[in-house]
Structures are given as structure tokens and as C-alpha cells.
Amino acid sequence: MLSTENRNLLKTISIYDKIPFEFNDGWTDLIYTLGKNIEMYCKLHNITTFEVRQIKEKFATLRFYYMGTNDEFLRAMVREAEEQTEIICEKCGKRGKTLVDDGRWYTACKEHTVDGSLTAKEFKVIQDARSKAMRKCNVCDTRGADGYWDGTTLTNRCEEHREDFITDDEYFIHWEEERKNAIKNK
Template sequence: MTITTAIILGLFISFVLIIYIVKGNPFQFKKKNDHQDLIDSIQERIAKANGATIEHYALDNLSQVKKPEVDFYKDAEFVNKECTNLDDFIINDQLNSYDLRKLADLNGIQLQIRQGWHPLLIEMLQELDQQGWNRSVSCIKEKYASLRFYTQCQYEDPIQTILEEYEYKSEKVCETCGKKGEIRYNSGWDYVACQEHYVENRGEVTIQKNGFIHNDKFYEWNNIKKALFDKDLDYSDKHRFLKIELKKPYIEPSGWPTGTIYIANYVTGFGSFLNHIPKGFPGLDYNYIKNFENPEFCEICGYKAVYFDRCECCESLSWSAYHKQWKTQDGKDENEEKRWYLKHKQMNWQVIEGDKYVPAYGNYTKKPDHKILYTELEFQDYLNKEDLYPED
């Protein structure tokens, strides 16, 4: 071996030793935990996108002292705080949301449901425990507006019956607060909400002097480059979305620019907004907009908010539209059919305390001589029954 070769070999060996000391063995495969930060950050965003209201991290991270999430359970008081495996997980009447999160962690999954369903899930776990459930679960999430809990069980097994029962129960419980709710279909995805949180989710558009406010963001009329109804998102003869392209993009709080906004026909104030949008946008169907020019008083809630055969306030079809859609059955009196429809819709409006949330609907004018058609006795009877009022 020549002197030159020996020098080169020595330098190479020295270089490898330095790399090994500074960065560890470069030829060793990385362990799962080396990539856990990236995995957890992705899982956390997925969980939040699915409506979770509690932070989500893998159980592995709880043992890593340097991470801020290690203290997630530190100050919390809950039954299974010291539990480290499924065999020791306790199910009793003292469970809380931290226990649910711990159960998910022990199974290596995310708790992808909102706070309002936590009591329902705890109740379900107690029933599953009575059937000898082994604490193993592969998924806890909301899907199609119902609670989905995936665990191994046989068809027609008591455990399967319990899962189906609570899946149905969840469809009547507000995901946000746990109060009585119903499935809402307005926003492009199904979810369960009480009237308060439904109104909050509907959004609002209000007219200003030089423009409009849509969901708390102000847009100037002269900043609109183009406006048209997005027919790709329409499933009937009525337009569901108005698409607006801006000249100067609106900068979101996150820093992302938004050059296009969609205003849905279910937001409060939609009818009034259409009546104020400037004329002259090529491609905008102004003949369709004429259907919203003269709102009428609603016979159900009493507010002047009936645009194009539907009340924007209580969201009920007008009697004429309902009658046209379903027709009066043979042998039934049309006037009596109308009275039945209006009366049951009015009682439903009372049940959800609709008048309480009217300010959030845009302060519609109420008809002074609006008539209530049901009696107190009929209303009490209505409260004791379910699904009495007709669906649109």
C-alpha cells in the first residue's frame, strides 16, 4: 500500500467516525418514534377537521418529557389517569372526557367526536362493559351525522345491538353541547345540532352602505370582479350557491388569500342580499333573482321572510309550495290539510324556541296579527310525541 493510499483511507475512516459520533449510526434504520412528531401533527389536523374539540396526540408522546403535550393529563382528575394498558382500564359511573381520550390513546387511535357526544359515549361504554366488552376499539368518530364506534363483535351480538342503538341516539343529540338536536343537511355535510348551534353554523350575510358582511368579513361592492350562480353545485331548479370572484383577494387570518367566496342560499339574509347585489354582472341570472324581490309574511313563524316559496327565517315551505309538492289526498279537505300543516309547523317552531334566535336571523319584521293555530292542550300532546310535524 502506498503512502498516498494510506492517507486517503485514514481520512475516510476519520470522517466516518466523526459522523457516527455527531449524528449516530448513519446506516441504522430509524425507529417509529423518530417520525412520530410528523405523524402526530398530521393526525392532530385530521382529528380537528373531523370536529374534535380536544387535542390529540399519540400515547407514545406522553413519555417524552421534552414535548409540551406530555403534561396533557398532569393536572386532570379522572378514573384512568394511571392506567397504562387496556386490561386495567376501568369503566364506571365516574368516567369523564379524559377517560375517553385515554381509552383512545391506549388503542392507538384518535377521539374524533365533539364534546356534546362525550356523555353519550360514556353511557355506551358502561353498557358495553356489562356485555363483557374487551376495551378494544379501532375507531371512534362521527360519520353521516351519527356516532361510529368500531370494535370486534359477531352479527346480532348484544354488543352490536348496543352500537346500533347509540348510533341512532346520537342523531338526536347536539354534537356541540349535548342538548336535544336533529340532523342538519344545509351546509354540504350532515351534522347534528340544537337550534342554537344550528343558527350559529348557518352563517349570515348583511347589507352595508358600500358592500356586505358575510360571516363577519366585509367585502366592498366595487371589489367584485364576477358573480354568478354555480350550477355545478345545484341539485334542483333552485340555485344553492352564489359564486363571487374578487378583484383583490381577501387575506384570511391564517395568511392565505381568498379570491373566491361562496354564499349559500341557506345563510340568513340571502334573499335581501340578492335584492341589493349590483346590476350588470355578465352571466348572473337576474331573472332568477326576481323571485326574491317581494318577500311575504310566513304563516308559520309570522316573519316577513318568505322568498321563493320558502321562509328564510323558520326554513319551512309555504303552504302553497308544500301542497304543490305533496298534493291533498283524496277525500281530505284542503283547508283542513292546510291547517294541520301550519299548526304542526308552528308547534315545532315553539319547541325549538325559534323566536329566541330571530335576532340572529337578521331582525325580520313580524306580522302584528300573526295567528297561532294550536291550543295549549295540543301543544302538550305534541311534546309527548316524536316526528309529528311533516317534513319538507
């Protein structure tokens, strides 16, 4: 977790003075800078209702919870910081990547990577394969069924009972193309 030195540094920022910190030292500089920028922005725009509720790591990225304002620029600042943590090592602050070790998501540089960790993409492939292995056909209960879209609902079917359905992946690709075309034609 956060060292006493870094905790004391962050507590010098007034918007952080009453909240717990639930992240490691590697993100201290980013969160310190974010806090300073938020304080400056709020002062310049006379925003007095901004209140930080919690700052923590969840699924390898920063979660910065606040209330009191719906200012779009503040939301963008927070979102940008949250996205940056996807490539900043939680331990030391060096460039890293999101990894999964035995189901625990974390962001780490090479030095702090746990042996045997998977990339997020590798983990998703394994999870998808496990999910398919457990999925039963809605007709015959055979395991290993694919998810198919029948036009109104998602259904699980083995190859024998597939009929004219499209897979859920095919459906979402088709849906995304339709959405892009609709936006383009506006």
C-alpha cells in the same frame, strides 16, 4: 373536536385507551356510557376479544367500529347509540336534529345551528331536483329526464319517450308492497 378533559375521561375506559376520537364534546356522555356498558357486558359474558378500532362522526351520526365478536346484544347497543346521535347536538349534547350546511352534515341544537342550514329532508329534495336536471333521456339526450323502470333495468326518459314505464319511485313503492305481502302470507 373533543376537549382534553373529555378525552381524558373517555381514556379511563379500557376499551377506549388506544383509539383516536373523531367527534365533538356533545356526544361524550353517550359514548362514555356506551363504553361502560360494553365493558360490563363483556365481563359478565366472558368476552375477551372485543376491540374498538375507531369512534367518529360521519354524516352527522356516530360511527363506532369494532372487531373481535359478533355478539348480537353488543351490536344492538352500538346501533342504539349510533341512532341516538341523530338527535343529540354534537357540540353541547342538547336535543338537536340532523342538518346540512353547504354539503356538510351535522347534528345540532338551535343554539349551534349554522344559519342557512337545511334539514336532511330539504337537502334531499334539492339534490333530487338537481339530479333530475342533470339526467338525460336515453333516447334523445334531453335534460330533465325521470328515472323509469322498464321491468329489467332503470332507464332515463323524457316525457315524450316515457312509454309504459313506471318511475323508479313507483317501482320501489310497488316492490315494498310486494315484499310486505309476501311476509304477511308466510
